[in-house]
Amino acid sequence: AGGPQGQPSRKPGIPGVGAIIAVASGKGGVGKSTTAVNLALGLQANGLKVGILDADIYGPSMPRLLGISGRPETVSGRIMKPMENYGLKVMSIGFLVDEETPMIWRGPMVMSALTQMLREVEWGELDVLVVDMPPGTGDAQLTMAQQVPLAGAVIVSTPQDLALIDARKGLHMFRKVDVPLLGIIENMSYFIAPDTGTRYDIFGHGGARREAERLGVPFLGEIPLHMQIREMSDAGTPVTISEPDGVHAKIYRDIAAEVW
Numbered sequence: 629a630g631g632p633q634g635q636p637s638r639k640p641g642i643p644g645v646g647a648i649i650a651v652a653s654g655k656g657g658v659g660k661s662t663t664a665v666n667l668a669l670g671l672q673a674n675g676l677k678v679g680i681l682d683a684d685i686y687g688p689s690m691p692r693l694l695g696i697s698g699r700p701e702t703v704s705g706r707i708m709k710p711m712e713n714y715g716l717k718v719m720s721i722g723f724l725v726d727e728e729t730p731m732i733w734r735g736p737m738v739m740s741a742l743t744q745m746l747r748e749v750e751w752g753e754l755d756v757l758v759v760d761m762p763p764g765t766g767d768a769q770l771t772m773a774q775q776v777p778l779a780g781a782v783i784v785s786t787p788q789d790l791a792l793i794d795a796r797k798g799l800h801m802f803r804k805v806d807v808p809l810l811g812i813i814e815n816m817s818y819f820i821a822p823d824t825g826t827r828y829d830i831f832g833h834g835g836a837r838r839e840a841e842r843l844g845v846p847f848l849g850e851i852p853l854h855m856q857i858r859e860m861s862d863a864g865t866p867v868t869i870s871e872p873d874g875v876h877a878k879i880y881r882d883i884a885a886e887v888w
């Protein structure tokens with residue numbers, strides 16, 4: 629392991645944490661969180677010590693995706709112990725508020741919640757901390773990209789043009805704050821009918837690869853649209869855990885190896 633050397637960050641790092649990597653998308657619903665969790669587990673399967681920070685304050689999904697409930701323990705003062713499942717250390721605003729409570733925070737409150745989840749958590753020794761960013765490329769995301777000492781960012785997109793336009797905005801956002809772009813992942817890239825084996829490019833195919841080439845950033849891989857990926861996410865046992873020898877787990881491990 630050991631990825632590209634990022635630019636020296638002006639923000640203080642987190643003691644014990646090697647690299648912080650953001651997983652971002654231009655818009656919601658493209659599979660950013662699903663990809664982030666399987667990527668984190670893929671990095672772990674490749675031998676790294678990994679944590680995941682759910683920074684999607686308005687729509688935290690890590691508790692459900694990882695099948696974790698309950699509240700983090702406080703160790704001393706405000707310092708919390710991360711929750712843990714499948715060997716992954718996890719922190720999410722979803723552990724701290726009710727699932728039904730709508731988040732109506734303003735920007736500064738979001739930032740202080742995020743800072744606490746980042747800096748007042750006993751992460752211990754980690755090679756990589758994956759940050760599941762909120763979708764979009766507005767002010768909140770920009771602030772976050774500026775506040776968090778990121779070693780790099782990964783953009784998740786679906787293949788069609790509209791999603792790619794948004795992904796491009798994400799790319800420019802990270803460039804603006806000097807965060808190195810580790811590359812683009814194409815999610816829902818193709819569909820293979822389980823009964824006939826016929827392949828369908830439901831949202832088109834290859835758009836993200838072309839875009840990556842055009843923008844001069846690495847293309848990290850293609851993830852198919854598959855019912856099992858969705859079902860296992862819903863069940864709290866991501867496909868990298870439930871079917872570690874399966875084809876999808878391998879895809880995520882291979883992508884993880886490209887990322888870091």
Ligand code: ADP
Nearest residue numbers: 656657658659660661662852853854857858861
């Ligand atoms: P986002 O974080 O971008 O909003 P999610 O990760 O929550 O997106 O995914 C949106 C929905 O799509 C979820 O129901 C998820 O299970 C499903 N999904 C994501 N990626 C895939 C995939 N490759 N195949 C099948 N379903 C997927």
